[in-house]
Amino acid sequence: MLKIQDLAVSTGGTRILNGLTLAVSAGEVHAIMGPNGSGKSTLAQVIAGHPDYTVEQGTVTFDAKDLLELEPEERAREGIFLGFQYPVEIPGVNNAYLLKAAVNAKRKANGQDEIDAFEFLKLAREKMSLLGMDPALLNRGVNEGFSGGEKKRNEILQMAVLEPRLAILDETDSGLDIDALKAVAGGVNALRSPDRAIVLVTHYQRLLDYVEPDVVHVLSKGRIVRSGDKSLATELEERGYDWVQEAASA
Amino acid sequence: MNDAAVDEGLLRVAVERMAAQNLGAIRAAALERFAEAGLPTTRHEDWRYTNLTPVAALSNRWLAQIAPQVATEGLEELRSDSIRGEIDAHWIELDNGILCSDSLGQLERELAGGVTLSRLSEADGREVHIGDPLSSFNAALMPDALLLKVGAGVALDKPIGFLLRDDASTSVCHVRLLIRLGRGANAEFVEAHRSAGGAEHFANLVTEIELDRGAVARYVKIQERAETHMQVGRLLVRLDDESRFEHSSVDLGGKLIRNDVSVTIAGKGAHFSTSGVYLAHGRQHIDNHICADHAVGPATSRQAYRGIASGRARCVFNGKAIVRQGADGTDAEQTNHNLLLSDRAEIDTKPELEIYADDVKCSHGATVGQLDAQALFYLRSRGLDRERAAQILTRAFAGRVLSEIAVESVRPYVERIVDAKLDALVEADEE
Numbered sequence: 173m174l175k176i177q178d179l180a181v182s183t184g185g186t187r188i189l190n191g192l193t194l195a196v197s198a199g200e201v202h203a204i205m206g207p208n209g210s211g212k213s214t215l216a217q218v219i220a221g222h223p224d225y226t227v228e229q230g231t232v233t234f235d236a237k238d239l240l241e242l243e244p245e246e247r248a249r250e251g252i253f254l255g256f257q258y259p260v261e262i263p264g265v266n267n268a269y270l271l272k273a274a275v276n277a278k279r280k281a282n283g284q285d286e287i288d289a290f291e292f293l294k295l296a297r298e299k300m301s302l303l304g305m306d307p308a309l310l311n312r313g314v315n316e317g318f319s320g321g322e323k324k325r326n327e328i329l330q331m332a333v334l335e336p337r338l339a340i341l342d343e344t345d346s347g348l349d350i351d352a353l354k355a356v357a358g359g360v361n362a363l364r365s366p367d368r369a370i371v372l373v374t375h376y377q378r379l380l381d382y383v384e385p386d387v388v389h390v391l392s393k394g395r396i397v398r399s400g401d402k403s404l405a406t407e408l409e410e411r412g413y414d415w416v417q418e419a420a421s422a
Numbered sequence: 423m424n425d426a427a428v429d430e431g432l433l434r435v436a437v438e439r440m441a442a443q444n445l446g447a448i449r450a451a452a453l454e455r456f457a458e459a460g461l462p463t464t465r466h467e468d469w470r471y472t473n474l475t476p477v478a479a480l481s482n483r484w485l486a487q488i489a490p491q492v493a494t495e496g497l498e499e500l501r502s503d504s505i506r507g508e509i510d511a512h513w514i515e516l517d518n519g520i521l522c523s524d525s526l527g528q529l530e531r532e533l534a535g536g537v538t539l540s541r542l543s544e545a546d547g548r549e550v551h552i553g554d555p556l557s558s559f560n561a562a563l564m565p566d567a568l569l570l571k572v573g574a575g576v577a578l579d580k581p582i583g584f585l586l587r588d589d590a591s592t593s594v595c596h597v598r599l600l601i602r603l604g605r606g607a608n609a610e611f612v613e614a615h616r617s618a619g620g621a622e623h624f625a626n627l628v629t630e631i632e633l634d635r636g637a638v639a640r641y642v643k644i645q646e647r648a649e650t651h652m653q654v655g656r657l658l659v660r661l662d663d664e665s666r667f668e669h670s671s672v673d674l675g676g677k678l679i680r681n682d683v684s685v686t687i688a689g690k691g692a693h694f695s696t697s698g699v700y701l702a703h704g705r706q707h708i709d710n711h712i713c714a715d716h717a718v719g720p721a722t723s724r725q726a727y728r729g730i731a732s733g734r735a736r737c738v739f740n741g742k743a744i745v746r747q748g749a750d751g752t753d754a755e756q757t758n759h760n761l762l763l764s765d766r767a768e769i770d771t772k773p774e775l776e777i778y779a780d781d782v783k784c785s786h787g788a789t790v791g792q793l794d795a796q797a798l799f800y801l802r803s804r805g806l807d808r809e810r811a812a813q814i815l816t817r818a819f820a821g822r823v824l825s826e827i828a829v830e831s832v833r834p835y836v837e838r839i840v841d842a843k844l845d846a847l848v849e850a851d852e853e
Contacts (some may be wrong), residue, residue, distance in 0.1 A: 248804055
């Protein structure tokens with residue numbers, strides 16, 4: 173589904189990703205782990221099309237489509253979703269309004285009619301209740317004054333409503349208490365299906381106790397230096413990242 | 423002919439030819455005041471960013487015609503102006519600055535005694551403000567002035583609307599409105615600027631408002647002129663004890679727009695608030711000068727304006743609060759936030775505080791920025807295209823003022839025209 177080949181990316185003249193190669197197939201959950209500054213968030217942002225990053229070499233394809241040729245909104249309509257590490261506060265833009273506009277942008281791209289207002293509210297409320305979210309958040313400004321946990325749940329809500337084919341969650345677990353972590357994990361697990369893929373970008377193994385990954389990758393200095401099954405995550409938790417990095421440079 | 427200044431000879435001839443109507447003494451005094459000062463130039467600090475040379479040039483061309491003639495024949499397309507259907511108000515029509523007698527008579531009947539309407543030419547010994555060049559220019563050439571008084575204790579059922587409609591048949595108009603609210607009166611006003619056709623036009627509006635003790639006035643200016651229009655407006659307000667003046671200004675149209683809102687807080691416990699939004703594209707120029715003059719305290723004033731400029735537009739905001747000696751207990755606040763949508767647009771913002779009293783609370787804040795790149799990416803990553811994302815963000819930015827528009831019943835109308843203008847702004851920026 174997602175194929176990244178020898179990808180090099182820089183921002184502001186600094187090289188962040190350095191020949192990264194990764195393949196994610198439908199039905200799989202991948203975890204991308206690594207120390208701070210290893211390039212995890214950059215990878216997530218580049219897949220979503222953030223304009224601040226320059227791709228210097230390599231290819232990124234999604235179902236054989238050249239992703240690098242597409243605008244961020246086109247990628248979203250193809251079914252790619254990025255859960256932000258720091259969801260943006262947009263005062264004055266109603267949360268429900270954005271959610272509905274996003275649903276309709278996707279429906280329009282698929283040649284469908286706009287969603288019925290009643291149907292939309294029903295859908296949003298149902299997903300919110302599954303995530304343990306206060307329905308009042310629907311009528312607030314997007315992430316405006318939301319707590320850290322509410323912001324992350326709001327990302328998962330958008331994902332749940334948009335039903336992407338590839339979801340990339342950038343440190344969605346950071347800063348969450350155990351209840352919020354479980355709610356987020358529940359939202360991710362609910363999305364798991366044979367025709368979808370999920371990439372979890374995370375610093376800690378904690379989330380992986382609730383969302384079991386098929387593959388775990390370790391990113392260091394802009395490259396994947398080790399891949400393995402979920403036991404790799406446990407090993408990282410016990411031994412830290414240094415041994416992987418040392419082994420990689422040896 | 424020197425086009426940088428109004429030609430004094432032409433002006434004198436024009437004033438002489440105007441019908442005497444009882445206004446001769448006012449016109450003569452105003453003429454002398456104006457002849458002395460002339461139009462302000464960019465050498466005056468208050469006019470540094472706004473150049474009135476095109477106003478002088480157009481005025482000279484108009485004065486050079488037979489006489490300052492005012493015609494209202496080309497206004498058919500505005501006769502059934504859509505705004506009348508959208509905003510429920512007691513409308514008073516001013517076609518090219520001329521008061522329509524029909525609308526005056528009808529209004530007095532509608533208001534059944536609570537409001538008195540008359541013309542300055544019928545009032546004996548009433549003086550008007552001529553203390554600054556544009557006010558004296560106005561008084562020298564105004565065809566007449568409207569006197570409107572809301573009786574003590576009267577509360578109006580719906581806003582009084584001033585519908586200023588200008589067309590190509592007259593290129594200059596000077597309009598004066600004189601409003602007084604008696605003790606404890608409560609009234610709302612809408613001043614709507616509309617135009618027919620796209621000819622050049624200059625409108626010079628002076629509105630004087632007095633609020634007696636405990637009176638409450640809410641006043642909204644909605645300016646949607648053609649982009650060939652120049653308009654200067656002075657709103658001069660005096661507040662007595664415990665009175666409230668809540669004002670809003672919406673400027674979307676015009677080529678060159680300058681608003682001066684000058685409020686003297688002359689009574690204890692008075693309150694003045696003003697909120698405004700200005701949206702400029704192309705080569706539009708919109709300048710807002712606000713002055714809250716706290717002569718006594720305690721009293722409060724609030725100024726909150728937001729502006730967006732795209733293309734090569736230029737916007738100016740100058741918000742001032744003066745706290746006179748002894749005006750203790752003054753609480754004055756002002757904010758001005760701006761969004762630049764293009765590299766070639768310019769916004770100059772200047773908050774000013776002059777404080778001569780000890781016990782005061784004053785604050786101000788001004789920003790000029792661009793659309794938040796992170797927010798733009800966030801919206802696009804949810805499938806919204808760039809243009810739509812920019813529209814949503816600019817709407818959210820302007821929306822902060824829209825929810826504070828002083829006359830609640832005009833908000834839906836204002837929201838609709840602001841949305842339409844924002845679409846034009848963002849589209850123009852894309853090109």
